[in-house]
Amino acid sequence: MIKVAVMGASGRMGKMLIEAVEAADDCLLHATLDQGSDLRAGLSGADVMIDFTRPEGTLAHLAVCAELGVRAVIGTTGFDEAGKAEIASFAKRIPIVFAPNMSVGVNVVLKLLDLAARAMNEGFDIEIIEAHHRHKVDAPSGTALQMGQVVADAVGRDLKACAVYGREGVTGARDPSTIGFATVRGGDIIGDHTVLFAGIGERIEVSHKASSRAIYAQGSLRASRFLVKQAPGLYGMNDVLGFR
Numbered sequence: 403m404i405k406v407a408v409m410g411a412s413g414r415m416g417k418m419l420i421e422a423v424e425a426a427d428d429c430l431l432h433a434t435l436d437q438g439s440d441l442r443a444g445l446s447g448a449d450v451m452i453d454f455t456r457p458e459g460t461l462a463h464l465a466v467c468a469e470l471g472v473r474a475v476i477g478t479t480g481f482d483e484a485g486k487a488e489i490a491s492f493a494k495r496i497p498i499v500f501a502p503n504m505s506v507g508v509n510v511v512l513k514l515l516d517l518a519a520r521a522m523n524e525g526f527d528i529e530i531i532e533a534h535h536r537h538k539v540d541a542p543s544g545t546a547l548q549m550g551q552v553v554a555d556a557v558g559r560d561l562k563a564c565a566v567y568g569r570e571g572v573t574g575a576r577d578p579s580t581i582g583f584a585t586v587r588g589g590d591i592i593g594d595h596t597v598l599f600a601g602i603g604e605r606i607e608v609s610h611k612a613s614s615r616a617i618y619a620q621g622s623l624r625a626s627r628f629l630v631k632q633a634p635g636l637y638g639m640n641d642v643l644g645f646r
């Protein structure tokens with residue numbers, strides 16, 4: 403049995419994860435932790451921590467995991483570069499899966515995007531549109547940013563230099579080397595992502611739409627099963643799913 407500690411237990415993903423762990427034959431709910439819980443007591447003896455919280459919380463939780471030798475599945479988004487570097491540094495001590503989207507579908511879409519972007523390197527404008535519920539605090543979503551990174555790598559562009567995060571006023575004509583991002587927030591949208599390749603006379607849209615958070619919880623359990631067999635290191639869902 404894989405002993406799982408769930409962080410952010412009262413959050414939207416926390417609740418979904420508790421349900422998924424309890425329903426899984428090969429997992430045991432070792433602890434559920436919220437803000438103010440005793441981290442050392444909760445994480446001690448766990449095989450895997452699953453964390454969907456906020457960057458500052460995740461980094462504090464990882465410090466305790468690294469101390470106790472607990473593996474970590476990190477679904478939290480919104481890290482800055484320093485936060486990502488800290489995660490990479492913890493991964494020298496414990497195995498970590500860090501992915502902005504744990505669903506199988508989105509990770510298949512990332513492979514499709516690599517193929518599509520290589521084929522549409524010229525003559526197509528690339529725009530990434532994402533929509534989420536009214537409570538989401540970070541933008542663009544971690545998934546949209548990862549899609550942007552995959553597409554930028556495929557066409558040989560530097561995402562930091564070519565990303566345009568929203569437009570307003572007299573923006574001038576579109577620079578063909580840019581990758582645009584547009585964010586929608588409202589209601590209970592779980593997570594929609596579309597990458598648009600807009601050419602002259604045709605356009606292609608590659609989309610993923612989530613209709614249940616269970617897909618993220620199931621992906622996190624797959625990541626946990628993967629992690630218990632790994633040496634320390636930083637892994638993605640492509641490693642978990644064998645897509646490398």
Ligand SMILES: NC(=O)C1=CN([C@@H]2O[C@H](COP(=O)(O)OP(=O)(O)OC[C@H]3O[C@@H](n4cnc5c(N)ncnc54)[C@H](OP(=O)(O)O)[C@@H]3O)[C@@H](O)[C@H]2O)C=CC1
Pocket residue numbers: 409410411412413414415416436437454455456458459460476477478479480501502503504505544618
């Ligand atoms: N990788 C993936 O597949 C997915 C990633 N996500 C990401 O997961 C994260 C959580 O999303 P969601 O469940 O909707 O968010 P919620 O706001 O519903 O839940 C967040 C949880 O984290 C807790 N929390 C907030 N701040 C801290 C902190 N500093 N330290 C410890 N715990 C904290 C909250 O506690 P309290 O209630 O006390 O504030 C709450 O329990 C987001 O970053 C989201 O983007 C979401 C879905 C899928």
Ligand SMILES: O=C(O)C1=N[C@H](C(=O)O)C[C@H](O)C1
Pocket residue numbers: 479502503534538542543544545546592593594
């Ligand atoms: O906050 C959410 O809800 C989600 N966040 C992740 C992201 O930022 O990409 C994944 C999913 O889209 C849901």
